[in-house]
Amino acid sequence: MNALLQQLQNRQLIWQASQTEAPYEHCQSTGFTALDKLLGGGWPAHNVVELQSHGACAELQLIQKALAGSGSELLQVWINPPASLCAEYLLQQKRPLHQILQLNAPHSADALWAAELCLKSGSCMDVLLWQNSLNLTQLKRLQLAAAQGQSQLYFFRKAQSEQQLLPWALSLQLTPATTGLQIRILKRKGGWQQQELVLPWAELYPQFIKPELQHEQHGRPPLSRVS
Amino acid sequence: MSERMEFWLYLYFPQLQLDKLLVLQNTTTALSGQNKSNNYLNLTAPLAIVGADHQLLQLNSAARQAGLTLGMGLASAASLCHQLQLVPHQAEQEQQQLQQLAQLLYQYCGDIALQTDTALVLKLSPMLALYGGAMQFWQQIQQVLQQAGYQYHFATAQQPLVARLLAQQGWDQFLLQKDKIQQQLKALPLQQAQLPEKLLEQLQRLGLARLDDLLKIPQAELVRRFGVEMLQYLQQLTGAKPALLQFIQPVEQFEQQLELLYEMERSDQLLGPLKHLFGLLQLYLQQRDQLAYQLELSLLQRQDQQQQLQLHSAQGEYQSKDWLKICELQLERLKLKRPVIQLKLILRRCGPRYAQYNPLFAGNLGAGKEQLYSALQLLSLLQARLGKEQVKSPCLHNDLLPEQASSYAAALEPQTAIAGSLAAVRPAFLVEPPLTLDAEQQQQLQLHYGPERLSSGWWQQQSQHRDYYVAQNAQGQWLWLYRDLQQPEQLYLQGYFS
Numbered sequence: 118m119n120a121l122l123q124q125l126q127n128r129q130l131i132w133q134a135s136q137t138e139a140p141y142e143h144c145q146s147t148g149f150t151a152l153d154k155l156l157g158g159g160w161p162a163h164n165v166v167e168l169q170s171h172g173a174c175a176e177l178q179l180i181q182k183a184l185a186g187s188g189s190e191l192l193q194v195w196i197n198p199p200a201s202l203c204a205e206y207l208l209q210q211k212r213p214l215h216q217i218l219q220l221n222a223p224h225s226a227d228a229l230w231a232a233e234l235c236l237k238s239g240s241c242m243d244v245l246l247w248q249n250s251l252n253l254t255q256l257k258r259l260q261l262a263a264a265q266g267q268s269q270l271y272f273f274r275k276a277q278s279e280q281q282l283l284p285w286a287l288s289l290q291l292t293p294a295t296t297g298l299q300i301r302i303l304k305r306k307g308g309w310q311q312q313e314l315v316l317p318w319a320e321l322y323p324q325f326i327k328p329e330l331q332h333e334q335h336g337r338p339p340l341s342r343v344s
Numbered sequence: 345m346s347e348r349m350e351f352w353l354y355l356y357f358p359q360l361q362l363d364k365l366l367v368l369q370n371t372t373t374a375l376s377g378q379n380k381s382n383n384y385l386n387l388t389a390p391l392a393i394v395g396a397d398h399q400l401l402q403l404n405s406a407a408r409q410a411g412l413t414l415g416m417g418l419a420s421a422a423s424l425c426h427q428l429q430l431v432p433h434q435a436e437q438e439q440q441q442l443q444q445l446a447q448l449l450y451q452y453c454g455d456i457a458l459q460t461d462t463a464l465v466l467k468l469s470p471m472l473a474l475y476g477g478a479m480q481f482w483q484q485i486q487q488v489l490q491q492a493g494y495q496y497h498f499a500t501a502q503q504p505l506v507a508r509l510l511a512q513q514g515w516d517q518f519l520l521q522k523d524k525i526q527q528q529l530k531a532l533p534l535q536q537a538q539l540p541e542k543l544l545e546q547l548q549r550l551g552l553a554r555l556d557d558l559l560k561i562p563q564a565e566l567v568r569r570f571g572v573e574m575l576q577y578l579q580q581l582t583g584a585k586p587a588l589l590q591f592i593q594p595v596e597q598f599e600q601q602l603e604l605l606y607e608m609e610r611s612d613q614l615l616g617p618l619k620h621l622f623g624l625l626q627l628y629l630q631q632r633d634q635l636a637y638q639l640e641l642s643l644l645q646r647q648d649q650q651q652q653l654q655l656h657s658a659q660g661e662y663q664s665k666d667w668l669k670i671c672e673l674q675l676e677r678l679k680l681k682r683p684v685i686q687l688k689l690i691l692r693r694c695g696p697r698y699a700q701y702n703p704l705f706a707g708n709l710g711a712g713k714e715q716l717y718s719a720l721q722l723l724s725l726l727q728a729r730l731g732k733e734q735v736k737s738p739c740l741h742n743d744l745l746p747e748q749a750s751s752y753a754a755a756l757e758p759q760t761a762i763a764g765s766l767a768a769v770r771p772a773f774l775v776e777p778p779l780t781l782d783a784e785q786q787q788q789l790q791l792h793y794g795p796e797r798l799s800s801g802w803w804q805q806q807s808q809h810r811d812y813y814v815a816q817n818a819q820g821q822w823l824w825l826y827r828d829l830q831q832p833e834q835l836y837l838q839g840y841f842s
Contacts, residue, residue, distance in 0.1 A: 173821035173822050173842050174822065175842065178841070192719055201773065202750065204738045204749060205767055209770060216756075218736070220726060222730055222734065227729065231730065235722065238715070240719040266716065293821070326793070
């Protein structure tokens with residue numbers, strides 16, 4: 118029996134649960150200790166990450182520290198963002214504005230083409246793409262392009278009720294809760310548990326939420342009565 | 345002494361127009377991979393170029409096999425070979441081709457003159473010292489001619505006229521020995537000596553058959569009998585008077601036209617001919633060590649219609665393959681209104697080429713990263729497919745109001761820094777114009793931060809006083825709101841934190 122197992126193992130036909138410790142070859146820290154722990158190190162490097170949300174719930178804030186850590190001479194490309202960008206916000210992130218490209222592609226085929234080109238060009242580090250539909254072949258192409266150009270794609274998508282089975286390296290669902298942002302892993306390469314985490318708002322928005330004040334603020338009356 | 349050292353090379357192209365058709369077909373089919381069925385010219389079947397006086401001027405090999413000869417009338421040609429394809433002769437186009445060829449040869453020879461009988465005269469003597477021998481020089485010239493793909497005859501002589509007579513006869517010898525050339529010249533029949541019609545008839549009546557017979561007679565005698573015309577001819581033949589030739593100058597501007605073999609209806613068919621044009625551009629740019637930044641491509645269509653494309657490259661390119669890629673992306677978006685019959689490529693903006701440096705050890709994270717395209721190349725490709733206005737970079741203006749401070753500028757252009765500290769709380773996305781929130785929405789808001797007061801424009805007429813707040817709505821979205829102090833009951837949504 119053991120000899121047989123040994124033989125199978127030598128031919129690499131056996132998958133062991135212990136191999137799931139490091140599902141990605143390289144990780145880039147998210148900058149949040151709890152999230153790093155949940156993801157087993159951080160964002161999978163040179164790959165495609167899906168972030169599902171209804172928008173405006175700190176999804177950019179989540180990746181911002183990773184973006185700030187990437188190469189400063191390389192471009193950051195925003196494809197079809199939901200609204201126009203605020204230059205002051207981008208400068209707060211220490212990113213020179215002329216290294217940011219915004220693309221508006223009305224057709225989704227154009228947007229995907231642009232994303233693939235940017236990813237594999239080798240002159241972009243991070244590509245942020247807002248799009249709602251994606252099929253298996255398109256995802257594979259994007260993943261190959263990201264690996265070829267050693268770049269990262271963050272794919273922002275509306276939260277969907279029915280789940281498509283796509284081989285994301287990492288897919289997260291973000292839902293705002295009262296205390297913080299609820300992060301649920303929908304799909305993770307090499308992982309199987311459905312894990313969850315609530316990241317406090319104070320960690321995500323340190324510039325205007327102070328941890329010690331947070332509790333007090335919840336008790337305040339709605340804005341309409343403040344004036 | 346120097347007069348005697350002069351040597352000329354005469355290059356005669358007997359079938360320029362026909363050869364061009366062959367060359368074009370080769371490049372087109374090589375790229376599209378198949379012979380198009382709507383190609384109305386079949387170059388493997390008998391084909392002839394016909395002059396204005398209905399004489400056959402140029403014949404392909406199939407036509408020759410069918411028994412046709414040059415100079416034959418149309419009627420007899422049609423009776424010999426009924427499926428003969430006819431193409432009208434275009435002298436202007438041939439002169440253009442000749443001009444192009446001369447520009448190519450200009451790299452190797454300084455003195456080139458165009459001749460009206462589809463030929464080029466090259467002055468050899470000053471070039472021989474440079475190349476260290478006649479054969480090396482001739483090899484260079486042959487290489488260019490081979491690449492161009494035209495049939496040619498050639499001859500060398502001390503006088504342009506002699507070289508011309510021998511070349512048109514198809515002597516095809518590159519020699520610098522005077523006696524051998526003279527020997528060949530003397531054997532030339534008088535009919536082929538290009539004498540004026542009247543003179544030739546008179547000489548033949550006298551019983552002279554070859555040029556040798558004419559040259560034996562003392563010159564003075566001939567001139568006394570036949571007049572000035574004979575004198576001019578003899579002077580040209582012996583080189584007593586220098587030949588009047590106008591040497592070409594290199595063109596200042598790149599502008600090339602290309603007649604298509606047949607009407608092209610699909611834009612992807614155009615890539616074959618375009619490759620040919622970009623190849624010429626590459627050669628032009630390489631010779632001048634320049635980069636092209638902007639090109640204009642005109643697609644000429646029937647009834648004098650045309651569509652124009654502007655091709656841009658932010659980095660500047662000279663290679664044909666890079667321009668072809670940019671052009672391909674633009675053609676994908678283009679809808680042809682009519683079939684295209686002619687292409688025209690004009691170089692609009694170019695600049696000197698500098699050596700480009702790539703860092704050997706690029707940063708900490710960029711280390712080991714191979715660049716397929718540089719940032720500027722990427723920009724050109726994106727602009728070619730999406731349109732120039734769809735690719736932009738954000739920029740910051742020196743203004744307090746958020747909607748005025750953030751706007752867009754040309755992509756990847758460095759911007760002037762603005763002094764002063766940045767505001768701490770700004771959302772990632774701005775809503776333009778700001779939305780008003782109704783009473784119900786206002787009820788559901790939960791305030792988290794504020795107010796932050798912005799007072800702006802008080803030095804002008806339109807002063808604005810706003811209090812900004814950060815709030816969460818019922819769906820848990822983070823909003824950036826403001827209240828205008830002039831109408832305090834109304835809340836506006838100006839941005840989303842994300």
